Amino acid sequence: MAWNEPGNGGNKDPWGNRGNSGPPDLDEVVRNMQRKLGGIFGGNKGNDSGSSGSGPAGSIGIGLIAAIIFVVWLLSGIYIIEPAERGVVTRFGAYTHTAMPGPHWHFPYPIERVEVVDVSQIRTVEIGYRSSGGRPETNVQSEALMLTNDENIVDLKIAGQYRIEDAAQYFFNVRTPDTVLRQMMESAVREVVGQSNMDFVLTEGRSEVATRTEQLLQTMLDQHETGLTVTSVSMQDVQPPEQVQAAFADAVRAREDEVRLRNQAEAYANEVLPRARGEAFRIIQEAQAYKSEVVARAEGETSRFLQVMAEYEKSPVVMQERLYLDAMESVYSRSQKVMVDLSSDSNNVLYLPMDRMRGASGSQAAPLDLQNLTAFPNTGSSQSSGTNNARDDVRSRGGR
Template sequence: MFGGNSGGSNNTQPPEGGSKSGSIGAGLIAAIILLVWLLSGIYIVEPAERGVVLRFGQYSHTSMPGPHWHFPYPIDRVEVVDVAKIRSVEIGYRSSGGRPESNVLSESLMLTNDENIVDLKIAGQYRINDAAEYLFNVRTPDTILRQMMESAVREVVGQSTMDFVLTEGRSEVATRTEQRLQAMLDAHATGLTVTSVSMQDVQPPEQVQDAFADVVKAREDEVRAKNEAEAYSNDIIPRARGQAFRVIQEAEAYKSQVVAKANGEASRFVQVMTEYEKAPLITQERLYIDAMESVYSRSQKVMVDVDSGGNNVLYLPLDKMRGSSNAPRVDLNNLNYPTTNNPQTSSSTSAQDGSRSRGGR
């Protein structure tokens, strides 16, 4: 096929037709090989990935998602990096899918600002921000991130007290650790971005946990007692203010009542005095009648006066009249009796409960 001499002839001069056919075949094979080599430079980058193109081992550019072509090996080489994957890092413990957590005391024991030790476990999540920086700026970016995160959390805990870390400062420690870690990653151009940092657990060392539990319980009792005192104060003070306001209003009402009554009595006395000066006898008789009416209205005796005589029978319900002080008064002067020929002078009687009074003939 390449124009070589077939058979055992000693003629070394190839025929003219064989030389042409051999050149065509060699060119065809070379074209096929070249085509295959060029097609091998086609690659596809997924939406969650980035393609880092290296030309002769040196960074060239980063390709975005979609189909691309590069010079095949050995000219170009493509490193595909998943930039959407969320990776995790754990400080102070290790966990896996089916195995329980294992503590790493060399990472979890940290010194606080007040020279106490806490056992802290913290976890973080991150992703790749810049694929080129992730591949070329640091040798092992995941390991570097773990070391930076341990350094950041030790710095934050070292600036805080033990009580702050164990109680209300958990979220603040996680936030400050995230900020400090991101600043360190950006300073070293690792191409990583921290998405979240969460405090998993923080406890005093195992040797002093019982004593610390007593301290925490005492602190909780103190908070509970303060809350109960505040609740009692919020309940009793408004009620006391309400009672004081009610007493003041009652005093004001009593004052107004007494003053008004005194003014009325004074006004009535002045009016009576004025009428008395105008007609002394009539006013004196009127006052006498009013006084006697007031006295007899509270008396248990019944006075009967009959001007005209007769043999009529008078019945008075004395039992009911004497049994209740609020019984209605009977005006005996307005009673109408049938008259007879027999004169009747006058009679008065004092009756007891349940008796009847008859008129004399």
């Protein structure tokens, strides 16, 4: 049977008022709470009248609560900035200063607020593609296709890294700094590519395009006071459009062959030219040495001739004899003829080894050992007559 059905009596009241069938009095509940608070903060516990909450003790309790709340509110203004962070302090929404690393205090909300930003975090911006985690890259053709100075189109992907340099400028000067940086970087790389030829961008100009883009992007960021600093810009990939990649690959291979052949030619030239220069230097040195030798010999012969002429003028006969003997000595020293002088009463003929004398190498004849010559008996008149003629020739020349 339900509690409010007739005949159950008053002991079924859910509020516990067994003697009263109506709901509890709200004023009575408030007075009970005031009495309990007054008792906690030193009020009159035995006073059941409604004036207990408005006495001096109640005022002290309320003031104490307000003081505690105020102290807690002031302590809530304490904050700590990490070494890699900066705190932007605003008062009623207006910028006041930037808090450096360390403990600080500010007027709590709603008077002042602190926006903490990590200035050491390196952020990345990508132009021409998007990469997320381990997923494959997504091409953004609207950003990747760029026009070069020679009216060709390249498919370019470039990435940049940046960080926050000035936290106040980052928060207040630009509404969306990261989006603005992406737009500025796309504008900068399009300007650099538009000033370059296609071959330059696709081959040796990749690093230069990245460097010029970084410089131009930083200039634009400084002009707009975005508070951002570009740390690096790197070229990820650059290719001709997909429709002409096959033809371009053939052109690249031809260009590589040209470079290879040029390098081979330069290597051959570097090998041949030093050898030719060394050979030419050697020939010049030999010619100079030969020249010095000929000049020195001519000067020596001239000096000798002058000395001999001076002596000849002093004694012509003696000098004629000496010159004759010197000339004959020089002539006979190179001749293979042998003249032997034998006594008239000798019947022996000397044996001369003509085969060994004629076979001697060089222009100088082999020296003749007269002591080891073998004597044979004189068997004919021809030998004796030849020997006598040789002896007569020697004697006749010696008597002159």
